[in-house]
Amino acid sequence: MSLQVSNEPGNRYNIQLINALVLYVGTQAIAHIHNKGSTPSMSTITHSAHMDIFQNLAVDLDTEGRYLFLNAIANQLRYPNSHTHYFSCTMLYLFAEANTEAIQEQITRVLLERLIVNRPHPWGLLITFIELIKNPAFKFWNHDFVHCAPEIEKLFQSVAQCCMGQKQAQQVMEGTSAS
Template structure:
């Protein structure tokens, strides 16, 4: 799975770099010609994998993508875009929960964290496009709510918009 994700990503990045005049990161940052990404076979492959794999396979697939979230470069930026795109386009909330789990598992360990991992998680919790704080899995238990709030604060992200979403019943 790791090899497949890496190969598809590298081939796609190479094709995008040869086809595009502005730098790839600049295009993705400004939501440039999304046709390059949405019509590409890479997104079709990734979307098919996330939809068709069972829970364990999807977990391995998402970890393979998260492994590519490293230091600032086109490679990291592309895989961050892929992960966030898969989150927003997910047909089931369980997929969004698994994406969050993979990111969170890497963020609750001791620092330092890879730059790409932090940027992806901060974008997920900060950008209203993803409606992260309105997902049911962020509020399923008081312990989980506190964990998300703690990780969000340590990553420099915002607290939930509605403070009542975080239970005070922990006493």
């Protein structure tokens, strides 16, 4: 069965199938990690057939398909458990290993769209976004799409302050801009 069902923009993909595929591959990956006596982490999710599937989807899908795929992952960022932790690590890994800034921008867009709506926000969504903007390994504040317009930059700063608190967000933003 194909993920693409039509050539009509906005209706090209079988969204239910994308959501089911992401959930199935993720739960199989978690089971595989647990069977090896480990827990999901940035180091245990890499170099696996499961991650290869996710990376290939992130790279090979067009913009519409990738957006739906990333939303399917974001749907799994819920309450504290190994399932949420796996999908959080997956989203962050896809960001870190993206071969283009367009993919990183799209990951950020999917997370940001969910954070700018009224609270409460799912725990996993907040943790993933905070890790993305706080961890210097992701170099989030150095990306062009963060600084493409003053309004966008202000939006990111505002969301960072809401997620982390004003003082901590300011330290993170100042710390990465100095490097």
